[in-house]
Amino acid sequence: MAKKNTFDYDLIVIGSGAGGSAAATIAAREGKTVAIIESSVFGGDSPNWGDVPTKALMHVANLYDEARHGARFGLRSSTLGYNYPSIRAWKELAVKRTGAGGNRKYYENQGINTFIGLAHFLSPNEISVNRRHLSASNFLIATGANWIIPKIPGLDTIKYLTPRTILETIRPPKSLLIIGGDDTGIEIAQLMATFGTKVYIVESANHLLPNHDIEVGELIGRVLSEQKGVTVLTHSQVVSIEKEGLGKRIIISRAGTEKSVRVDEVLVAVGRAPEVDLGLENAGVKYTDAGIKVNDFLQTNVKYIFAAGEVLGRNSQTHTALMESQVAANNIFHQPKIEPDYTAIPKVIFTNPSIATVGLSEDDCLKSKISIKKAVAPLSIIARSNTADFRDGFVKIITDKKGVILGASVVAPHAAEIIHELTLAVKYGLTAYQVADTPHAFLSWSEAVRVAASKLS
Amino acid sequence: MDIIKRGGDRHSEQFMRDKLHASIVAACLSVRTPIGQAEAIANAVCESVIAWLQQHPEVTSNDIRLVATKHLRIHNPEAAYLYEQHHITI
Numbered sequence: 237m238a239k240k241n242t243f244d245y246d247l248i249v250i251g252s253g254a255g256g257s258a259a260a261t262i263a264a265r266e267g268k269t270v271a272i273i274e275s276s277v278f279g280g281d282s283p284n285w286g287d288v289p290t291k292a293l294m295h296v297a298n299l300y301d302e303a304r305h306g307a308r309f310g311l312r313s314s315t316l317g318y319n320y321p322s323i324r325a326w327k328e329l330a331v332k333r334t335g336a337g338g339n340r341k342y343y344e345n346q347g348i349n350t351f352i353g354l355a356h357f358l359s360p361n362e363i364s365v366n367r368r369h370l371s372a373s374n375f376l377i378a379t380g381a382n383w384i385i386p387k388i389p390g391l392d393t394i395k396y397l398t399p400r401t402i403l404e405t406i407r408p409p410k411s412l413l414i415i416g417g418d419d420t421g422i423e424i425a426q427l428m429a430t431f432g433t434k435v436y437i438v439e440s441a442n443h444l445l446p447n448h449d450i451e452v453g454e455l456i457g458r459v460l461s462e463q464k465g466v467t468v469l470t471h472s473q474v475v476s477i478e479k480e481g482l483g484k485r486i487i488i489s490r491a492g493t494e495k496s497v498r499v500d501e502v503l504v505a506v507g508r509a510p511e512v513d514l515g516l517e518n519a520g521v522k523y524t525d526a527g528i529k530v531n532d533f534l535q536t537n538v539k540y541i542f543a544a545g546e547v548l549g550r551n552s553q554t555h556t557a558l559m560e561s562q563v564a565a566n567n568i569f570h571q572p573k574i575e576p577d578y579t580a581i582p583k584v585i586f587t588n589p590s591i592a593t594v595g596l597s598e599d600d601c602l603k604s605k606i607s608i609k610k611a612v613a614p615l616s617i618i619a620r621s622n623t624a625d626f627r628d629g630f631v632k633i634i635t636d637k638k639g640v641i642l643g644a645s646v647v648a649p650h651a652a653e654i655i656h657e658l659t660l661a662v663k664y665g666l667t668a669y670q671v672a673d674t675p676h677a678f679l680s681w682s683e684a685v686r687v688a689a690s691k692l693s
Numbered sequence: 694m695d696i697i698k699r700g701g702d703r704h705s706e707q708f709m710r711d712k713l714h715a716s717i718v719a720a721c722l723s724v725r726t727p728i729g730q731a732e733a734i735a736n737a738v739c740e741s742v743i744a745w746l747q748q749h750p751e752v753t754s755n756d757i758r759l760v761a762t763k764h765l766r767i768h769n770p771e772a773a774y775l776y777e778q779h780h781i782t783i
Contacts, residue, residue, distance in 0.1 A: 364751040518753050
């Protein structure tokens with residue numbers, strides 16, 4: 237009889253963020269021996285340096301902004317101010333209260349062995365963490381991604397910020413140039429502009445948020461420039477950067493002409509690259525710089541090594557990584573294997589107005605040659621825009637020829653909440669008629685969903 | 694920094710810069726790179742590999758080869774190809 241290999245663990249999870257944590261917990265609850273390895277702070281990016289701290293700061297910024305503009309409602313706000321160290325303390329409290337940031341004890345209480353250090357595969361079943369060798373019969377790689385530092389002449393000669401380090405600054409800079417006008421770039425642009433920073437955004441595409449429908453990017457660009465004084469430079473590229481006194485001088489190329497801007501700080505937010513530097517060659521796992529290759533069951537070419545989250549290079553949000561982690565946990569230990577369902581994953585940007593999308597965008601449909609119908613309901617036509625004195629936004633719904641909802645974009649206050657009605661519609665193939673026929677409360681922002689849907693039914 | 698060698702017993706040895714340097718120089722000379730340039734490239738590659746090793750205290754000799762090839766490719770793609778293909782002893 238063949239000798240059975242024995243390993244230290246049933247499962248080693250590399251990375252304790254959203255892509256790793258759920259699988260580790262599920263496996264431990266099923267009685268498996270599990271180890272989790274984290275190279276930095278337990279909990280990963282989202283609770284420590286991503287979603288949670290950013291949204292805690294955005295909440296304060298929105299509150300401040302609302303109050304500052306309250307004069308039109310009869311509020312006296314002329315003496316309103318802020319204390320940034322106190323705002324940072326609030327952010328730290330929010331991170332601490334999530335329970336996910338630095339939560340090593342949480343895993344240990346569940347019988348999961350925890351290790352801090354960079355994991356490196358030595359062979360297909362063995363990794364090294366701080367010179368300690370650990371083996372397992374299964375692995376889940378959930379190492380996430382890191383901010384990309386583009387090759388811009390002079391960038392390496394200055395001290396620049398990333399979306400992670402800007403959260404630790406003592407105070408908002410007087411002026412800030414953001415390289416990259418996607419989700420994170422515009423969230424930080426609005427955050428800093430609200431606290432008084434003069435912000436410039438440089439984006440190579442022809443509108444902000446190039447991965448969204450053009451209406452979304454154009455509206456948010458207009459809101460940022462008209463209401464927050466942000467200079468939006470689309471169709472632009474940073475040519476070079478150099479130090480100038482205490483600040484930085486940036487040369488920008490726009491429509492064939494060069495422009496020069498002097499700012500106090502530069503923020504690099506051009507996107508994220510999967511963290512694949514963990515000796516994958518020694519395990520025989522196929523990958524590229526764009527991410528680890530997996531099949532529909534999140535399984536790599538090595539059958540007992542799975543991957544989930546940002547390391548797949550799919551620009552996933554925290555809730556997507558969490559779903560993938562749960563799917564991977566099932567597929568590692570159970571049959572039949574299941575596939576993650578990406579059809580109705582909401583994506584949210586917490587600006588003001590906030591932006592939320594689900595399903596297919598108009599561009600996606602065009603690329604896939606899907607015949608569509610679309611309708612846009614501007615916020616200005618619903619009653620809530622009157623009582624809230626807020627008109628910048630819309631709900632856009634895309635259906636197929638039969639009226640089945642394929643995708644939607646919402647730009648509105650509380651878009652993150654509004655989108656879930658449309659998420660349900662996309663997931664379960666509801667028609668625009670069914671959504672329009674559902675009563676929507678008078679004076680809710682969601683009335684715009686009903687209006688858009690009724691245009692298509 | 695420990696390098697785990699190939700083979701059944703998986704013995705390890707300390708990283709030796711000179712050994713890596715010599716192998717990079719040999720690869721460069723094989724594609725007729727002037728000796729001075731070969732030395733300069735080898736120094737640059739060694740520095741990059743050592744910087745990478747600071748983050749990875751225990752790696753395999755195959756890892757060293759891959760990382761060295763990646764950096765050598767920037768300076769001399771032909772030598773990198775040779776280095777990658779011919780398994781010059783590190």
